[in-house]
Amino acid sequence: MLNQDQCWEALERRDRNADGKFYVGVLSTGIYCRPSCPSRRALPKNIRFYATPKEAERDGLRACLRCRPLELARDPAAEKIQELCRYVEAHPDDPHDLADLAARAGLSRFHLQRSFKAAVGLTPKQYVEACRMRKLKQSLRASKDVAEAVYDAGFGSSSRVYERADTRLGMTPNQYRQGGRGVAISYATAESPVGLMMIGATDRGLCFVQFGDDEQELLAALRREYPAAGIAAMTTPHPAEFRNWIAALTNHLAGNQPKLELPLDIQATAFQMRVWNYLQSIPYGEVQSYGEVAAGIGKPSAIRAVARACATNTVALAIPCHRVIRGTGELGGYRWGLARKRALIDLERAKRAAAG
Ligand SMILES: [Zn+2]
Incomplete structure (x- = not known):
């Protein structure tokens, strides 16, 4: 005491x-x-x-x-590990294998592995990858050339990075195997410039952001998506987190928050995750073709599969599938209607142009 x-x-x-x-x-x-x-x-x-x-x-x-x-509260190796972290952050491009890191810290490989995990909460390998991811995200913001950004961030090939990038979305695939059995989903609706928006969330993040004409239609879509989940209207007043998520989406739609980083809790195959992660790297106000996305994830021939992954997105805006169009410049499809896709693209372009 x-x-x-x-x-x-x-x-x-x-x-x-x-x-x-x-x-x-x-x-x-x-x-x-x-x-x-x-x-x-x-x-x-x-x-x-x-x-x-x-x-x-x-x-x-x-x-x-x-x-x-x-x-x-850490063991005496903590200071060495702190230094090592700073070093890795400063040199994200180096290979940093465990033996090199251990030699740099003056610890045995075993000791480094154990102490590092205890102090940082990640293994050295995970930490190196996290530093590369951060650099990748920074360069994606600065440059349009994904292949170059991937190379800059020290990953050997672009396919590897998207596998790593999966961890960005807080998904819990097991819970979703049987249509969301055992998962509690709360939902609420909000008006948006492209019609009524329904937002569904578990306690881990958003699992449903969709547009429709009325609440009944949207609720039916939510139940179709997660037939075995416990689905209930959000209590009012909404919990603070949920209020923040709605505010972020509303601000985003109003053009006041170009970058959306919301926790997501969605079901996905590895391929969908790859596509969806990639979509999140397309900047506000820009579009890419299905072919460019396919090439960007290292699967240039998978154009139709990319289009399918876009069409099965359950979280509009948070995964911006509206930013992908046909190579011909036609809009392609949109799960919530072409008029909404057109409106979202125009809205973003106008806001971006106005921002200079
Ligand atoms: Zn302090």
Whole structure:
């Protein structure tokens, strides 16, 4: 048990000797610190003390980036691992095999593997890939040439990267094997510039974003998509997360939030995931042909399969299948009608042109 008075006193003095003995959570910022953290003091009513980082994280708090309280709780290799992380971040193109990394940190391969996972939560290999993914995403934003971006990010071939990229979508394929059995889905509707929009979500993310003319039609579509799931109207007022997702989609439709990064919880084959991940890299206001998408995922002959993957997308906007058209410049198909596809493309182009 923590002695609250001693904690307050140590916090007051920013006592370094108290570091590691307890942790200071600040509810208003969602951060927890060492007692000696040099950051500005929070109001006492927002402060909670915790005996371990785990308890603070159980309350939804994240480790402070300034005082890095987690490093106290780690094994003595932690500092070397921190350095190693910085090194990998600075050199995402290098191959970084385990032996090289271990030699750099002065640890055995076994020790590195174990300590790294304990400290960072990922294996060294996963961390290297995460750094490459981040670089890839940055260069995709800056450049239109996907093959080049993939090469720049240190992946050998574009097919590999899309397999890795799958982890971006928070999918849980097992739960969906039987039409969503055991999954609870809540839904709500919102008006949009292209008609009524229904949004369905599990507690992991959005699983359904579709357009229609009325709620009954949309609800029927939701039930068809997840016939075995428990489906219920969202309670009001909507939970904060759900409100944020609706606000993000609405802002996106209004052209005020070109980049949508929402947690998704969808069912997909590996091929669909590859296509959908790729679609998320097409910038707001731009279009590509089915053929370009097929080439982009390293399957240039799979044009029809790409079109099918677009047509089976269950989360409009979040996976922007409306940005894919025929090579001839014709619109191709759209699950929610060509008029809506045309309207979305025009809307994005106009907003983009206006933004200069
Ligand atoms: Zn701090």
